[in-house]
Amino acid sequence: MKHIAKLRNKNEYWQLVGFQAVQDIVQRIDKAYQLFFKHHKKGVRPPNFRKRIKYKSFTLKQAGYKFLDGNQLKIGKRVLKFWKSREIEGEIKTVTIKRNSLGELFVFVVTDYVDQISIAMTGNSAGFDFGYLIQEINNKQQQQRSIFLTQCNFKLLHNLIYIA
Template sequence: MKTACKFRLYPTKQQEAQLDLTLEICRHLYNSALADRKNAYEVEGISRTYEDQAAMLTVEKKDGNFRGVFSQVLQDALKRLDKSFKAFFRRVKAGREPGYPRFKGQGWYKSFTYPQVGFKLECSKLTLSKIGSIRIFKHREIKGKIKTCTIKKNKLGCWYAILVTEINDVPQIEPKKAIGVDVGLKSMVALSTGETVQYPRYYILAEQKLAVAQRNLSRKKKGSSNRQKAKLKVARLHQKIQNHRDEFLHQISRKLVDSADIIVFENLNILGMLKNRHLAKHIQDHAWGKLIQFTQSKAAKAGKVVELVVARYTSQKCSQCGIIVPKTLAVRVHHCPNCGLEMDRDVNASLNIRTLGLRGRACGDARALDL
């Protein structure tokens, strides 16, 4: 199983210049390779492959271009382009909006990768080929063999190393306890154990600050230094909110994995929901997808399972007797006229989700049924 660790880097001024230069060279390579594919197709009707372009890169390198950047890092930039083309063709084939790969403007190419070798991690130093030994803050131990090393710059200009390691798969434990999780609009999550977790207040406060900063930014004159400052402020607040949110989601996912062996989520169609403007903010805020992702990775390391169920009527159905009790979003309490069950609507939904997850395990495709 693959797992990733992200560590902060503290490059010197000189190293930072080298890192920036590497990003720029990769960006130019990406853009020129994209232009080459476009031309080859439009003018000669040829579809370029990654192999074609990698061979061309070797020739260009002999002329002394791209000096100062590790060769596999350059190849990885071409691989990224290849990936975006493959995704493009997949979308075309599937009849979806294709979205042709785009040229990357300044500041839009944010990371580069050492896909196999060319980097070395020792105590508090990360040595990168062609760049040097950069101070790294390793806030935790790395398990397993490091496979790839990606260097990334965020909007605030901070640098990070993302190390992907391969560790042995943890054998699945015999599941004994299951928990259902529902994303609510009022509370962050409702659990089938009856618990609900609220969104922290500091997050709402930070959001308000962000709104003010954004308004402020929109009033500044383009190209002015005040605008630059305001922009940085917005970026800083965004980063802060994201950090808080991730920390919070890590706590919840840890709790879920510690408390059950099977964790059942509703497989929300996030893309579909983002189109619904009223719900969009909540979905983004609550970072539903991220919570599932964090839980999946923690579960895999503990030999536990995350089930995703296609759930319909989970909030309408009574988790005790199964009849449909229609309610609008404003109705917060599930009250069943048939069996008399009364509980938080989201907790009722999470119980239904749990049931669906367990049923899905028992009989394969039954999870897609309306139960």
């Protein structure tokens, strides 16, 4: 980690992101190389590096962010507004900022909250099978069933072509 601190002090653009985000990036790279060396005999290529401009996400683990009143998030000196789809319940573990190909930013918040789902138990059980049922009672009945299915498939295909 001392080497990361030296690199962070040397490169200006590394200072734009918090130290924990840089640690997360290094951990991602380490994990990618560990998987590469584990599976390189299977023909897996080494991981590619993205340019810093094209990097799509960063993760803040413990510090570097603060949720303000309403729907505002402060990261460093910047205040971001976001659409709050639900209340944040539990203790926040990580905050990840992701950017899609259009340049839109998304905030992902991971908490330790566990939702308790209660399932009503009646004691009864039910089973469903949605597959085709093929019974071989006799050849004539099996043949009629396959002709019926063929005709239905033909009608369905005809209707799909007609609609398109």
